[in-house]
Amino acid sequence: MNDNNMDSDQVQQTDGMTLEESTSGPNQRITRYQILTLISMASVNFSSMICYSILGPFFPNEIVQIGAKVMLISGLFVSSGCTILFGLLDRVPEGATFITLCFIVRSVDAVGFSAAMTSSFAISAKVFPNNIATVLGSLEIFTGLGMILGPPIGGWLYQSFGYEVPFIALGCFLFLMVPFNMYILPSFAADPTKDSFFRLFTHLKIVLICFAIFTLSSGLGLLDATLSIYAIDKFDLSPGYVGLLLLGLSLPYCLASPLLGIVSDRFPSTRPWLMVLGGLSTATGFWFLGPVPILQIQSQLWLLVFMLVVIGFSLGMIAIPTFPEILNCAYENGFEEGLSTLGLVSGLFGAVWSIGMFCGPTLGGFTTQQLSFEWAASVQGGLAFLA
Template sequence: MDQHADPPTRDNNTDNNTTAESTDPPQRFTRKEILTLISVASVNFASMICYSILGPFFPTEAVKKGASQTVVGLIFGCYAVSNLISSLILGKYIVQIGAKFMLIAGLFVSSCCTIIFGFLDRAPAGPIFISLCFVVRSLDAVGFGAATMSAFAITAKIFPNNVATVMGILEIFAGLGLILGPPLGGWLYQTFGYNVPFLFLGCLMLIMVPFNIYVLPSIEAVPSKDSFFRLLTHMKTILVCYVIFTLSAGVGFLDATLSLFAINRFGLSNGYVGLIMLGLPLVYILASPLMGYFTDKYPATRVAFLVTGGIAATIGFCLLGPAPFLHIQSQLWLLVVMLGLIGFSLAMSVIPIFPELISCADEIGFEEGLSTLGMVSGLYEAVWCTGTFYGPIVGGIIVQHLSFEWAAVVQGGLAFLGAFLIFMYSLCQRTKRQRVQENSQEADERTPLL
């Protein structure tokens, strides 16, 4: 597969036949593409580390300020809701706003909100503190959503022939942000107090703003008349969105319930639980570049990866507890292995999804360009946020009324249903194409020769 054979920011259709038949060796990334990759990677890393830094210490501080456990959960949950709403709106108007401006503005807003969050401990306890937490956290979600969504669109625009490969590389930095956020935040909090973690990371993100102003290319585009509604009229788009939902719901479920299950079942300390939970993101970031490479080199395997990833996730969740109907004794080594399997299944499913959504838009007849990429990015972010909001809430309810084992089985069932629906849809489409070809051949054979 030729890499970047044409100008990366073109809006016109490329000649696929010429590209396929070209014998020129693949070109290396240009300086502009490398700088863009560094810029987007830094945004992913900074955004995810700021997102995950609250976990180790903020709930304790919030309780001291008069917030209940339910309110603390809502403060975390409002992030996903705000991100969902903003992604749909900003994804629709990314051309009018400008992808570069949206990324930089989102980065600036998120960095300011992170710094402001570091001073909330000085707010009066009770309703004022709680209200400020909701406001600042919601604004941070809007900035985060704008930065990451425009980063997706810019990546797909600059690297049109290597979307999955570049996504796999970028997911390494997003995963590192999620991994380093909790321990870095906890260490800064214990060493310097509540303010320093937020001030340090907020100022770090603020420094990145002028860097991105200089590095990121300006992308000119024409607004499209297409809409999210038309994109969702395609059955395959709906099925892919359901897969996105199951992935994020599973991650959200584990974030909210796994630590307590491991502590109660195996008597582990919080430190050991943190090490165990690193298994999933570590496997994910190691497997993501590999999945991206194969997805770009063999585009026909995207559906196979989605189906296989769904089946692997089903096995992982069912053996995580394990499921009560399997009559297998719960063991720590099995839990660790299944977390690794779930991480691998995420890499198999997450990386091909964005190119597959772009393919769905192309099949419907969406115009190529930044406007379509913005809507695809917005839809992806919105569905992902829906899953992260659903997973902890519904998973927590099932754990409370039944058990962690049964809640994990439900997550596995959602993943299996997504894999099954994608497989059946692909099978039906293949059968339909074969029938069309057979009918066409029969018609040609019946046509009399002149």
């Protein structure tokens, strides 16, 4: 009996050593355990992001048929309902039922979110045709505020009231936005167009700008998935300080976006230069974020924070000029001026952004696991340099 217990303990210790070695040994071959984990995580990211990106080709046409206002309000309504339902999923039995319902709710939520965001970009560009970059840059302030205030408010609601309340509160807030927007938002007429979503990809300039958008979102996805773990392991930071660390990325982006939008609108010829300089600065930021192992520079907290500030500002230099630049390129190549083309460009932007948000965490997480965060950031810097 004692021998059996001893054998069992030895087996457990051996399994524990195997698991630890398979995840911590950087020079060992990839194991079956790691392959299956990677496949699982990739499937989650893929299924989540394809729900957003797959809508790009046909949602612009829906804007023309049912109207941008109706699509925006419908998207808010669907997203609000799904957010409330997601907060109630803790009452569902564990196992396959829970996983299936989570996937269904988040997929439907993705449809609503994509509808709202696609029509939001199109409406903004329609109402402010001569100040697109300025308006989008100003709106990024509120995007950043949502990202900054979301974690502390959600954490406080969770600690005070439990799992359900944060989602129910957010869902109710989104639901209140439905009658609010129905009342204040005017209707927009649009004529059907023969232009195709895929016709945009026949122009090299648009393809290159899309690659810049891809590097932007993939970089944010990489940092979202790996930065907090790296900061905790490397500098022994608490989760609260990690949240403050992330402000170094989002705050410069929010503050710089309106200024960059004004410059982009007043001096349209500067847009390509802004994207080029933004790409070079972003590449430098990622290379020194680790820093690159071949430089043999010791990682320090002040350097990490400073590079996050550089990346945040540089991402604004890339992001803000892209939408008006794609739009101008479309008009120069015969696309009709109007809401239909605005919807096509908005859908394209959202689709490429979602693809980057899928590839960034997936490939970056794989590189981090097999090599290190420093190498993952270096690869991302290389992509930004190419853009």
